[in-house]
Amino acid sequence: MTWFYTQMVQWHVLLAWCSVALFFTRGLLFQFGTPRLQEIAKDARLMVLVFGVNACLVVTGLSLWGSIGYHPVRDSWLGIKLVALVGYMACGHWAMTQARLHLLGYFTALALLGLAMDLSYSRSFLGG
Secondary structure (H helix, E strand, O other): OHHHHHHHHHHHHHHHHHHHHHHHHHHHHHHHOOHHHHHHHOOHHHHHHHHHHHHHHHHHHHHHHHHHOOOOOOOHHHHHHHHHHHHHHHHHHHHHOOOOOOHHHHHHHHHHHHHHHHHHHHOOOOOO
């Protein structure tokens, strides 16, 4: 069980950083890229990669959640993290689905992502 958990945590962390890098890079390409770079940010192949990374991230996250036995109501940090991740997905989708980047959605998504990552490391909300 320890080997499974350790390997799953390593994969989850790697996938999380890949997801962050892809989101951040796509946002920068939308905002500051030339029209050609903006088209790359909307390319279907890149979207398949983003979807694949995020799907694997969800699978590893759910596997870890199931193996550890945390509960989002009992362990409030996990509940807040899940709400932050749903908000991140909604704001990120809003930020990058139009022909242009919505900066408010992008920055809100980054803030919610930062909160989710902080909760992953600290396992507490507001020092509690």
